[in-house]
Amino acid sequence: MLDYASLSALAAVVREGSFERAARALHVTPSAISQRIRALEERAGCALVVREQPCRATEAGRRLCQHVDQVRLLEHELHGALPALAPAHFNPAPLPIAVNADSLATWLAPAIARYAAAHPVLLEVAVDDEDHTSGWLRNGAVLAAVTATAQPCAGCNSNALGAMRYLACASPAFVQRYLAGGVTPEALARAPSLRFNLKDDLQSRWVQQQCGQAPPLPHHLLPSSQAFLTAAVAGMGWGMQAEALAAPYLASGALVELLPATPLDVPLYWQHARAASSLLYGLGAAIALAARSNLLPP
Numbered sequence: 001m002l003d004y005a006s007l008s009a010l011a012a013v014v015r016e017g018s019f020e021r022a023a024r025a026l027h028v029t030p031s032a033i034s035q036r037i038r039a040l041e042e043r044a045g046c047a048l049v050v051r052e053q054p055c056r057a058t059e060a061g062r063r064l065c066q067h068v069d070q071v072r073l074l075e076h077e078l079h080g081a082l083p084a085l086a087p088a089h090f091n092p093a094p095l096p097i098a099v100n101a102d103s104l105a106t107w108l109a110p111a112i113a114r115y116a117a118a119h120p121v122l123l124e125v126a127v128d129d130e131d132h133t134s135g136w137l138r139n140g141a142v143l144a145a146v147t148a149t150a151q152p153c154a155g156c157n158s159n160a161l162g163a164m165r166y167l168a169c170a171s172p173a174f175v176q177r178y179l180a181g182g183v184t185p186e187a188l189a190r191a192p193s194l195r196f197n198l199k200d201d202l203q204s205r206w207v208q209q210q211c212g213q214a215p216p217l218p219h220h221l222l223p224s225s226q227a228f229l230t231a232a233v234a235g236m237g238w239g240m241q242a243e244a245l246a247a248p249y250l251a252s253g254a255l256v257e258l259l260p261a262t263p264l265d266v267p268l269y270w271q272h273a274r275a276a277s278s279l280l281y282g283l284g285a286a287i288a289l290a291a292r293s294n295l296l297p298p
Helices: 004-016 019-026 030-044 059-081 101-118 133-138 172-178 202-211 225-233 243-252 278-294
Strands: 093-099 121-127 144-147 156-170 193-195 219-221 239-242 264-273
Touching: 004 019, 004 030, 004 059, 019 030, 030 059, 059 093, 059 264, 093 101, 093 133, 093 278, 101 121, 101 225, 101 239, 101 243, 101 278, 133 144, 133 264, 144 278, 156 172, 156 202, 156 243, 156 278, 193 202, 193 225, 193 239, 202 239, 202 264, 225 239, 225 243, 239 243, 264 278
Parallel strands: 093 121, 093 144, 193 219
Antiparallel strands: 144 264, 156 239, 156 264
């Protein structure tokens, strides 16, 4: 029989990134967290946590983290079917997922909000670049992810959602200042670009697609979809804007495309742990339905 108090401590350390934050989340002392994980590692016969900043799960730890998250969901469904077995305080089940910021800022938030409002779950949404959200799934921090990675992680299924369209945009004044002579590798090497974070390579991918080469691009870092858009309108730099966010600014003339009709389409997938509960499958169905209405067909 597994010790679920220890498993919960392990999952909290991986999700929170440190023993101290995990202790606060579980309302125990850091010493108690350390003791529980040490006992679990002794029983497993291997390390379960890489003690770095932030802490991360080993492969064995990842499997245990996913197991405890799935058990929580399954227990929640059992309590719903057999209320007499439910504890006095029947709290909603945590449901950790990872998504990309632009999806969350456009089509995804309404879908997951409606689902959470109608089902007994507490969504724990982690935000990362679409090429890296699958990493959260691999290390056991989440049970599902909206990702640009088609290949399913170990123990997971992958379903195509559709493609998110991005447009290379800037303010008219910015284009006149930096790109009046044309959108060339030389001009782009001087024109400030916008990046969501250091993982964001959409700008370089678009330049490679249009110019056949991608010189180093000077850039500002703005880890917010709304700030990214506001900065482009203000003339701070050019960047790949989600079409759904940029559309009204393009219509008003506040933004223009650097090169018309040159979109960058990013395919997205819903990856989720196998053998999960109907609550997770239901969330996936709600996300797939929203994707069909908002993304380009897969």
